[in-house]
Amino acid sequence: MLTVCPYFHVHQPYRVKKYRVFDIGNDTEYFNDDGESDLNNRKIVQKVADKSYRPTNKILKELLDNHPEFHFNLSFSGTVLDQFEAYAPDVLESFQELVASGRVEILADTYHHSLAFFYSVPEFERQVKQHEKRIKQLFGVKPRVFRNTELSYRNDLAKWCEDNGYLGIMAEGWDKYLGWRSPNYLYRPAGCSKIKVLLKNYKLSDDIAFRFGNKAWSSWPLQADTYAKWIHAHHGDGQTINLFMDYESFGEHQWEDTGIFNFLRAFPEMVMRHPDTSFKTATQTVQAYDAAGEYDVPDVLTWADTDRDLTAWTGNDIQRDAIATTYRLEEDVMKTKKKDLIETWRKLQTSDHFYYMCTKWSNDGDVHAYFSPYQSPYDAYIAFMNALSDLQLRVKLALTAQEEKEATKSVATTVVCEDCAQKNKKEATIDTTLKVKPEPAVKMTSKTVEKPVALLKPWWQKITESVRSLLGLTMRR
């Protein structure tokens, strides 16, 4: 028995527009580029919908209809789901249809496609919960197998998943940790007793995701029957072939003219042509097989580059600076309890922002150049840091306002108590209350002065803003 466990990852970030120093303190919309550039999120989602999501979902639907044995997995970032809802609701519906078949499993994930686990576990937990809620709301299911951003993985993450009731977790099947062993079995993460790890077969996965359209590749053009033969060759030395890749491999990374859609259309039938070969979802896989051994990953492992680590996101100084500055804001931003500020902060945690700042100019560097909407890693850093600076100011402002409010409240309660006391004594005079009341007002004005100068907007801007909010004309989506 050999089963194939395909998993397609669906994700789009909220790209930060060309946000300049001059915008700090004046513009709270970081993600609303509406020009012709690749920073226009609406435009990108609609383009990728045409090239990839719509045609691929159509094929996947046909495959599910025609092959009752066909199963696969999807994972979504919350940021892509939000953007589907706003820019391409029909795409979201087509995904819902796929999931409704009961043969498509959705995996657990962070809402904001972040690396939060490695910077703040409490924040990571909040994002996982937020993701779970959203998946339940849109698809009516509860994920039971976990995958982390960019397939990033470490022993303690597996332990966290086990402690939180997940049956399985996904990771790269990397030679450094596998040694002579095969990725085509399930393993037990080091330090865990129940959860199993599903390992990506990177050779077979990357044949589709990266090499498919490469004319210089010796196996080009790859036909579905050849590929199925490669899978069948593992009969006897494995139980599950885990094919993990970006969903956008179909139609976006590999364009239609490479023949990728025809390949996908023929793929399940070719695989199942061999007796004793079929498809399973992640949960079915985990339930079907036992762990063959231990998978011990003490350092962060990802599916990226030839290094399979986090260096594509945190490999250079500007990346480390940007991500550290982002997470340093956590305490303050959470203290504001303001939904919009927290949500904006989370959108800035999306790993793509840091990926765009990558300066590894090897063969990997070309891949980064291809995926970046910015002209250079430095432009990406500048736009990001300027937006983050603005958020820092807004957080500071919100906290100052909060403190003022609390100060007024506590003074107000004192006033009331004094009033009561005076009433009890039946000595209430207008004079005493008048004496008490002006004090908080004085305190408040002295507080206002402490606000950063950059926040003092011109009077006309304040008026237009208040008029706008009165009319309900907020600029936020």
Added chain:
Amino acid sequence: MRVLTFGWEFPPEKNGGLGVACYGLTRELLQKGVEVIFVLPKTQETRGDARFLFADQERLVKIRHTDISLRPYQQADSTISVIVGYDKQGKPIIRSRTIIEEVHRFAHQAAVIAREEEFDVIHAHDWTSYLAGVAAKIASGKPLILHVHATSFDQAGGDNVDPAIYKIERECFAMADKVVTVSGYTKNIIVKKHGVPPGKVEVVYNGCDTSEPPRLPQTLVELKQQGKKIVLYHGRISIQKGVDNFIKAARRVIDANPNVIFVISGSGDMTNQIIEQVGALRLSEYVRFAGPLWEEDRDRMYQSADLVVMPSVSEPFGLVPLEALQHGTPSIISKQSGVAEVLTHVLKVDFWDTDEMANQILSSLRYPVIRQQMVKEGKCQLQTLSWRQAADKILGIYKSLLQYVTP
């Protein structure tokens, strides 16, 4: 292999990028065993092991010696504006024909030298030597390479070119067997503007010195102690260099952060205009004119600056960001430059986009990590931009021209 090379300037004479490039290439070609005969228009001191010939020395034809300064346009304040004398009121008489005359005189001498010497290939640097190269080719029948360090279009900062220079460029390119440009940017110009077939043009990027320069004592210490940030422009003050846009960006910067001082090192025909612009924009307090800086003074300024800006309107290559990097200072460079094709760890901006230029200046001063990284990684990249690689490519071109020649 022996190469007859024509050039207009050569170190240690104080000059711009042309002399530096000729020296770097010649040094590396000699290393590779190529014999270089280097012909210069005027007798001067030289550096290195090439055999030098000077066209103003007595030869078969008697040549009148002139005192007119022979400065090519990379260096001259104006392309061909040369002072030939003074009128009764003491005002200088400026003639544009004069340098052209010198160029023709150089060509006559070149023909004579070409008949006297034995060599395999002719290599002529910059427009001032193109006619010499062509004359040598006609005299000897040997293949000719013209090396384009700049074009009349860069000099004009637009399409308003000097027709006399354009004519020389166009006709000589047509006569050459190969044309070498210092960037894809310049190749594009001569293909579009001079009608040179793209297949005839090879790009050979300039190199740079990859050795680590000594750290010098800082300059502008007082300003730095006050916490001021130093933003440096280094180069000629001419229309080609876009200093006016740099000043416009400075105004934007000062509005947001008055703790910045802009230093302008250099001189040129636009100096007065720039001084006026600084006054009109009320920037006198924030802009310092340092005059032209050379050698150690220049290096000290590079090392003291926090940021260097090269805002050129049209720059065939652009050595300034490479020099700045060597001295540990990051750069913002114009996208309209050849060096933008090879340098990754810099900020790039369209020369006319002064808002973005100001944004990049402010942002890189605001987030010091970006400057650190641009220098750290930029220095690694410098190691790959050596004159040796440039010489390798040139040698390949020599060989390709000689492959069908039977001795």
